[in-house]
Amino acid sequence: MANKIVVGTQWGDEGKGKVTNMLARKADLVVRYSGGNNAGHTVVIDDNKFELHLIPSGILYPDKPNILGNGVVIDPQALVEEMEGLEERGINLDNLYISEIAHVVMPYHRLLDRLEEERKGAGKIGTTGKGIGPVYTDKIARRGIRMIELLDEEQFTRKLEESLDYHNTVLEKVYGVQPLDIEEIKAEYRSSIEKIRPHIINTAILIEEACRENKEIFFEGAQGTLLDIDFGTYPYVTSSNPTAGGVCTGAGIGPTEIDEVIGVTKAYQTRVGEGPFPTEQKNKIGEYLREKGHEYGVTTGRPRRCGWLDIPLLKHAVRVNGLTEIALTKLDVLTGLAELLVCTSYQKDGENIAEYPACAQDIKPVYQEFSGWEEDISSIREYSNLPVNARHYLESIEEMVGVPIRIIGVGPGREEAINKD
Numbered sequence: 001m002a003n004k005i006v007v008g009t010q011w012g013d014e015g016k017g018k019v020t021n022m023l024a025r026k027a028d029l030v031v032r033y034s035g036g037n038n039a040g041h042t043v044v045i046d047d048n049k050f051e052l053h054l055i056p057s058g059i060l061y062p063d064k065p066n067i068l069g070n071g072v073v074i075d076p077q078a079l080v081e082e083m084e085g086l087e088e089r090g091i092n093l094d095n096l097y098i099s100e101i102a103h104v105v106m107p108y109h110r111l112l113d114r115l116e117e118e119r120k121g122a123g124k125i126g127t128t129g130k131g132i133g134p135v136y137t138d139k140i141a142r143r144g145i146r147m148i149e150l151l152d153e154e155q156f157t158r159k160l161e162e163s164l165d166y167h168n169t170v171l172e173k174v175y176g177v178q179p180l181d182i183e184e185i186k187a188e189y190r191s192s193i194e195k196i197r198p199h200i201i202n203t204a205i206l207i208e209e210a211c212r213e214n215k216e217i218f219f220e221g222a223q224g225t226l227l228d229i230d231f232g233t234y235p236y237v238t239s240s241n242p243t244a245g246g247v248c249t250g251a252g253i254g255p256t257e258i259d260e261v262i263g264v265t266k267a268y269q270t271r272v273g274e275g276p277f278p279t280e281q282k283n284k285i286g287e288y289l290r291e292k293g294h295e296y297g298v299t300t301g302r303p304r305r306c307g308w309l310d311i312p313l314l315k316h317a318v319r320v321n322g323l324t325e326i327a328l329t330k331l332d333v334l335t336g337l338a339e340l341l342v343c344t345s346y347q348k349d350g351e352n353i354a355e356y357p358a359c360a361q362d363i364k365p366v367y368q369e370f371s372g373w374e375e376d377i378s379s380i381r382e383y384s385n386l387p388v389n390a391r392h393y394l395e396s397i398e399e400m401v402g403v404p405i406r407i408i409g410v411g412p413g414r415e416e417a418i419n420k421d
């Protein structure tokens with residue numbers, strides 16, 4: 001059985017939820033390993049649309065264990081809300097497992113996220129406001145609170161007192177706002193903990209058992225490579241490692257257990273929040289992609305910035321994730337455009353640059369043109385039935401990045417895809 005990772009190769013929102021949901025059908029276990037409820041995964045099954053933020057999309061298959069690994073940061077209120085929303089729609093959550101050593105998002109994390117963005121003003125990151133940067137900061141600074149500590153009132157109180165002592169000083173002295181009240185926080189967390197308690201375990205053991213029994217594990221990435229704290233467009237990134245390497249530290253599995261890494265790539269490029277985007281189209285093309293592709297954030301509702309596919313950035317994602325294949329989504333959104341552009345390199349000060357530079361100021365994309373297609377492709381399930389120009393577009397991408405495209409999304413539904421396997 002092959003253990004697979006699904007990662008986003010761009011700035012998130014590549015359609016990982018749909019691809020995971022398609023591929024998770026065969027998996028025995030589905031695991032999330034990084035990020036928190038800053039993520040937003042949309043899965044459409046028949047006429048039902050599910051928007052998930054924390055819980056892996058594999059939960060939509062009954063009886064499949066789904067894990068929130070230790071690398072995920074968990075806002076208990078947001079988790080309970082999501083759990084209740086799924087239960088109301090008849091989804092069984094008995095198979096949801098949460099790592100006891102995953103870190104907890106606290107109210108001061110959300111508050112600090114907002115205050116820091118306000119302080120930065122025009123230089124803000126454009127975060128989702130879910131407290132992600134501050135919770136990972138606390139984890140690294142060794143003052144975080146883990147799920148296991150939530151379970152024990154005494155331990156939780158002690159940890160919270162220590163943490164609040166630090167954070168209230170920062171809130172008052174750095175940001176000039178009122179300190180937070182410990183009793184209010186405790187009351188808020190007490191109300192969600194009982195719902196979550198039965199799900200909290202040592203998830204690394206479950207993963208180890210699955211490996212030993214030769215079961216297939218599916219690791220579901222959140223965000224995307226270009227938002228990775230190390231390999232993304234720093235500092236306009238998230239505070240975790242959504243890249244494939246994050247699986248080992250974020251789930252508790254050795255690299256020798258990983259067999260395949262599938263890079264989910266949108267047929268064009270989008271980004272929410274601030275930061276560089278060399279191929280961005282602030283024009284009719286960008287608007288066309290946004291409206292046709294419904295490019296509005298699942299988590300924040302913000303309109304996404306849209307542009308042409310960027311090959312040097314995709315090659316970077318191939319390299320740092322060790323991609324074995326690509327799932328290309330939303331090809332149907334390009335239908336109707338007479339001409340498609342793909343960025344193949346950049347220009348800076350009159351010189352051609354093949355790779356995306358670590359300091360990307362003032363680079364200009366160099367484009368290759370492709371002819372578009374008019375035919376509706378949403379009902380096509382066989383690769384050979386795609387219009388010749390669509391196949392040329394796909395095969396050119398494969399050639400440029402050196403990785404095969406095995407899945408092609410032609411519509412939002414789970415079944416609306418061409419699977420070359």
Ligand code: IMP
Binds near residue numbers: 011013126223227
């Ligand atoms: P944070 O993760 O909320 O700290 O936000 C940091 C950056 O990552 C911002 O530009 C966000 O818009 C972006 N971001 C975080 N999560 C996602 C996601 O799931 N999809 C797309 N962008 C995201």
